[in-house]
Amino acid sequence: MDLxxxxKRMKVLCKRFDRFYEHVFDEHKDRMKDETKGFVARDVVDVLLKLAEDPNLEVKLNSDAIKGLMQDLIVGAADSTITTIEWAMSELIKQPHLIKKATEELDRVIGKERRGE
Structure with a gap:
């Protein structure tokens, strides 16, 4: 039962992610074909796809394994970023005088006109 x-929503989301990863992999594979001899890996997807082609690998990588690794990287990056922001905000709350300094720095570096974008 799925009251x-x-x-049902997880299955739909899984299919969406699967289509997204397939699209990304297809783009990278097309570039790899176009640049056969002069191909240089530009990102982690290129590296993983290249490793999947290596017949000498002891542990074979397939498309599902690469999708899983990519999902772990995305979730891990988002989680650590959120944790860092929460920590920084909690430190600012503990020391209200630093909020003014942080606000001044944001206004100087980013500018007041970009707020809310």
């Missing part, structure tokens, strides 16, 4: 519909 609240979580399983």
């Amino acid at each position: 609240q519909g979580y399983v």
